[in-house]
Amino acid sequence: MLNRRLFALLIKETTELLRNRQLVIFLTISPVISMVIFGYVLNSNVSHLRLGILDQNQVAISRELIDAFTANQVFLVDGYTYKQQDLTNQVKRGKVDAGLIIPSTFSQDLMQTGTSEIAVEIDGINAYSSGLAKGYIAQIITQFNLDLLLQNQPISTGLEIPIQSQITFRYNPGTLDSWFFVPGVIGTIITLSAILAAAVEAVREKDQGTLEQLLMTPVASTAILISKIVPISGLLTVTLLMCLVVAYGVFQLPFRGNLLLLLIFSILYIQIGVALGLAISAFSKNKLQTILVGIFITIPIILLGGAVTSVSSMPLLFRWIAQINPLYHYLVILRGILLKGTGLEVWWLHAIAMIGFATLTLLVSAHRYRKQLS
Amino acid sequence: MPQILAHASFPEKADRTLSTPVQEIATIAIRKLYKHYGTTSALRGIDLEVQQGELFGLIGPDGAGKTTAFNILGGVMEATAGNALILGLPARDARNYIGYLTQQFSLYPDLSVEENINYSAGLRLVPEDQIEARRTKYLTLMQLDRFRDRLAGRLSGGMRQKLALCCALISEPRVLLLDEPTTGVDTIARREFWDILASLTAQDITIVVATPDLDEAERCDRVALMYDGQIQQIGTPAQLKADLGLQRLVIRTSALFKTEQALLTLVQTGELADVSTLGDRIEVLTPDAQLGKKQVRDRLAQADLDCDRIQPEVATLENVFTTLLRRQGSVPQSLPFPRSPPESAITPASTIAIAARDLNRHFGNFHAVVDLNLDIHYGEVYGLLGANGAGKTTTIKMLCGLLPISSGTMAIAGETGDLRSPALRQRMGYMSQKFTLYDDLTILENLQFYSGVYGIPPRQQREKIRWVLAICGLEGQEHLLTRQLPGGWKQRVAFGASVMHEPEILFLDEPTSGVDVLARQQFWQLINDFARNGTAILVTTHYMNEAEQCNRMCFMVAGRKVAEGSASEIKAAQPGQLFELRVAQLQASYDRLRQHWEPWRVSIFGDRLHIVLDHSNQELPQVESLLQSANLPLLDTQSLPFSLEDAFIGEVQRAGGAPP
Structure with missing residues (x-):
């Protein structure tokens, strides 16, 4: 008897879920699109910066300097100006990202005194890319200086650069930013989808006024709870699999670790999200309220969980807060399995934390949800 | 004003x-x-x-x-x-x-x-x-x-x-x-x-x-x-009403069902235009009141049934309307409900299905239900009537166990302990005010869901779903999404869904709001059919012509029960008398009378005025002189029987009026 009732509930929930076109699209197609978009956009390599040039010197060496700037695609020459005022204006209006000013005395000073000056104006609005641009410029100038010295000094002086570092990037040899970001995006998508979709699905009964009718039937509240968790978790697992396919197919993530563990902990994380969603729905009166509360809760989870920025570079307080953020633990595990191929022996503490979170959130939200039912 | x-x-x-x-x-x-x-x-x-x-x-x-x-x-x-x-x-x-x-x-x-x-x-x-x-x-x-x-x-x-x-x-x-x-x-x-x-x-x-x-x-x-x-x-x-050419006969009898069955043969032979049960009485439409009365008496004598009284009354607009639609052949089907095992009547231990003693409910400072006592028997259709905010829905929710009570005792189907147990829920049916179906599911999926959660065996399930589709006239359209159905049809499907498991007690919270007259009549046929099979039915409504269909009813005002009984009993218990006035200047006369009597006593009905007077002997001449002094001619005065609506408004106003 109980099983037939549960079966009827599961059928009903699944049918309703699948008939909700928007939600199904939200959970299957839009994650793929956002994966691709965010995977590419959240790319912190700086290249193709637009460079404005004011070359008042116009000699061979000044042209060589300009070539040095554009040689490795970091800067692209956007145009030449003939007045400093114009160049400053272009930077101001954002027409160029940086302006290079070579004064008319550039080659003359270099010849006569052995030193000279150039000026570079950088649009500092985007602190991140402007910082990188500054680094590139310093590097380019250093290299140019070295080349000048080598050309002009006799070889016998034996000028050598004293320390040369050999840096090896482990696990991400190409230092592809996408390798860091794609697992973050997966975590973001799962968090967002699980919390919001579960909350919206669970509140619908209240929203459309069918809850009372359902409560008047002889079904147990446990059965209702199960019927609210199982179908949505199934669909979210599909979301996860699609994200992984994109990670593998589009971004060529290495998938170095145990896939079974990956699946187990991802489903565990989905459960945490669904449980949070259920809890939100139990506190809200209607769909709109649910969505707003859901977004309000989801954003800090994502921002403080290390999906877009590394937790280790956060202030100490936030590093502590991250410890109670399930996404943080999930991302450590996800990046570990995908990129490093590590297993339980390395991140067992995070695994225990996740199991703890899953148990706690499920218990609390089941309690809340049942309380609202009775 | x-x-x-x-x-x-x-x-x-x-x-x-x-x-x-x-x-x-x-x-x-x-x-x-x-x-x-x-x-x-x-x-x-x-x-x-x-x-x-x-x-x-x-x-x-x-x-x-x-x-x-x-x-x-x-x-x-x-x-x-x-x-x-x-x-x-x-x-x-x-x-x-x-x-x-x-x-x-x-x-x-x-x-x-x-x-x-x-x-x-x-x-x-x-x-x-x-x-x-x-x-x-x-x-x-x-x-x-x-x-x-x-x-x-x-x-x-x-x-x-x-x-x-x-x-x-x-x-x-x-x-x-x-x-x-x-x-x-x-x-x-x-x-x-x-x-x-x-x-x-x-x-x-x-x-x-x-x-x-x-x-x-x-x-x-x-x-x-x-x-x-x-x-x-x-x-x-x-x-x-005049064009209809039919008279209405109101028959009072204790054997409602048998009388209706007996008279239905006269409808088949064409001697009577229509027979229907309305709460505590039977109404017959006949082309000629005198002849009809005789035919009814003869037929009842033949069938060995007696009746207390046959009273001719003028036809109502509802009679006009249903007669017209019946001629168009658009009356919804009514089929017997497939019972399991067939025709098993409910045989409970006690005759009282719902008993409530001194029921109270507070919401903060608001006293929604005050010392309510109810006894509803198996096989009875009981109406809970009241204005919005009178406490009807609160009462029905408490009786259903959806809302905890503040104080008092309840026994539902003899059960006093856990009123939320699945075993008890299995014996109850509930249809709430609105939206009891899932809009995103098809009609069939909805019915399958409800028969599933009520644990109806698969074979009966098919039969019952067929029955619901048939009474709703939706055969062949069961794959329509429920959201595409007009409100009235949805209500009918919802009713079907809430009775498929043959409940002993049925709670209907405003089941017919938004349902048209014909569907409403069919609804009541179905409700009466369940009542005849022993189901106790509690209905809330604020349509008074619908309340007439209940065997017994009570009026609620501000959480209190102010009157209880059958429609006829309540109307008979009304103090005062209702008069219909034909006046030359409707609005002016209306305004004039309202200045003197409490506003609720005077209202406009088409081109007539209705006035409720408690002491007609003294007050009627007062009405005349009042209108005369303002130069407003009074053409005709006629005494009318109280309608249930008049009775309701009278009771509510005497009890202190409806809450704002």
């Missing part, structure tokens, strides 16, 4: 400056109006004229084309063919002279009463210097002036509709189109609403109103019966 109206500055006939000679044409003139949606035709050639100052009623079942007609008249929709002229202008160009109240709420729940009106006034370009005066005038007329700052979302249904009417009136339109304005509004607020409409027509505003409630339609000057996109009949309520 009357004073305000007397000073109202509506444009007089002579002031009206339209290029066409307005006086010679009807305010609303519709000729050969057609409207098609794809292959379905909603209107199939309508001709209609409404005169200035008329209160015109449009009645018909769901899907008759009423709303389409309103949309065309309101200038919101183009007709496929034909034309609709308002004040001589095409409807679309006449929009500035029209106030249109659609079925959906047109108010902003997060704006206050005053802000809603200001918004409408702004949209309608009401001159700034006139807004305040008009707003005060209409808010006073609607008795809403005390609530200027209240949010529209926190008003009761009746107040919301009055506010919507205010918003429509702020631009002082000359034509008001009201599409089922009183749906969801309780009896008392409804009567008040109609009194307001009557006073507006006295100011030469022309009103067209659709209503599913035929008691309300009696209050119109003229009504049109619409069916299947056409106007079938048109005329004053009195004309229509």
